[in-house]
Amino acid sequence: MLINVLKTSDANEKQVTDETVYNQRRDILKSMGFIGASALLTSNSAQAGFFSSDDKETFKTRALDYAPANQLHSEALTPEEKIITHNNFYEFGTGKSDPVENAQQFDVNPWSLRVEGLAEDPFTLDYDELFKQFPLEERIYRMRCVEAWSMVVPWIGFSLAALLKKAKPLSSAKYVAFETLYDPKQMPGQKSRFAGGGIEYPYVEGLRIDEAMHPLTLLSVGLYGKTLPPQNGAPIRLVVPWKYGFKSIKSITRIRLTDKRPPTTWNILAASEYGFYANVNPTVDHPRWSQASERRISSAGLFSRNRIDTKMFNGYDQVASLYQGMDLRKHF
Structure with a gap:
């Protein structure tokens, strides 16, 4: 018999963040002169996994075949409507409601994901292979924004480690670099640095290879049982x-x-504020706000009334060994 030992990092189905709230993040660049403060989105119509938009073809999600999460949870899921209407995705605008409003004609098929670099077997996956190459599973994770709000999201996807193992990394590979689509015709925020919040596109990110290979690290192709909406990062x-x-x-x-x-x-844009590691750490404040607590987006409203304490590593204590011996105030 397989017995799952619950950890403090396991989230409860009753505490998962609503889909609508997830899409309404603060504008980090408010004080940097690129953008102004945006009003929070009060309501958006979300039905059957897609949004309606006047005089525009709407983006439609589809149901996925996946293994449901098998862990018990102590936190309520964030409602789907809030996750898909409260977003930071500056490629589609700097306001929280901009992504859902501006991304509904985003064309994700055809798509290609190239895995390359220091690997024996580099390869490319097309759109269909993103959903068929690896078994899909549901994972319910807390999501903590640097802006001190949080959600609980039922992601669907597969382990990044599985993808990397397929490429057979060389022993010399120490890091994994990621790049977002660059397509200013579809992504209006990429047309200029002013429109995109001061960012130089395409958006890039990176992990150490041990972080990338950790079992918790996920490539998501869906949430709430369906493929990702564009405002949440479709198709992967x-x-x-x-x-x-x-x-x-x-x-x-x-x-x-x-x-x-x-x-x-973000490290390129403001290295003193956004470190390479960006581990959730309640003892290291952002220069302009505390990270000791967070506002949980919930079904009761955009944010719950009371703040909750932020946990080190967002409560995922099993990753602590990755940073043994490091000064996490210096390597933030």
């Missing part, structure tokens, strides 16, 4: 639950194994 995105949300790069087109630490978008 990274999910690293012990790190702040900006590390979980969306709409990935390239993964590269390298021997050098890759540049990452």
Whole structure:
């Protein structure tokens, strides 16, 4: 008999963040002069996994075949409507409601994801292979934004380690670099640095290879039983639950194994505020706000009334050994 030992990091189905709330993150660049503060999205119509938009063809998600999560949970899921209407995805605009409003004509098929670099067998996956190459499973993870709000999301996907093992990394590979689609015609925020919040596109991210190979690190192709909406990173995105949300790069087109630490978008933009590691750490404040607590987006409203204490590594204690001997205040 397989017995699952529950950990403090396991989230409860009753505490998972609503889909609508997940899409309404704060604008991090407010004080940097690129963008102004945006009003929070109050309501959006979300039915059958897609949004309606006037005079535009709507993006439609489809049901996925996957293994449901088998762990028990102590936290309530964030409602789906909130997860899909409260987003930071500057490629589609800097306001929280911009992604859902501007991404509904995003064309994800055809798509290609290239895995390359220091590997014996580099390869490319097309759109269909993203869903068929590896068995899909549901994983319910907490998601902590650097802006001090959080959700609980039922992702669907497969282990990043499975993808990398298929490429057979060379022993010289020490890091994994990621790159988002660059397509200004479809992504209006990429047309200029001003439109995209000061970011130089394409969006790039990176992990150490041991972080990338950790069992918790997920490539997500869906949530709430369906393929990802474009505002959530369709057709495939990274999910690293012990790190702040900006590390979980969306709409990935390239993964590269390298021997050098890759540049990452927010670290390039403001290195003193957004470190390479970006591990959730309640003892290291952002220069402009505390990280000791967070507002959980819930079914009761956009944010629950009371703040909750933020846990080290977002509560995923099993990753602590990855950073043994490191000064996590210095390597933030």
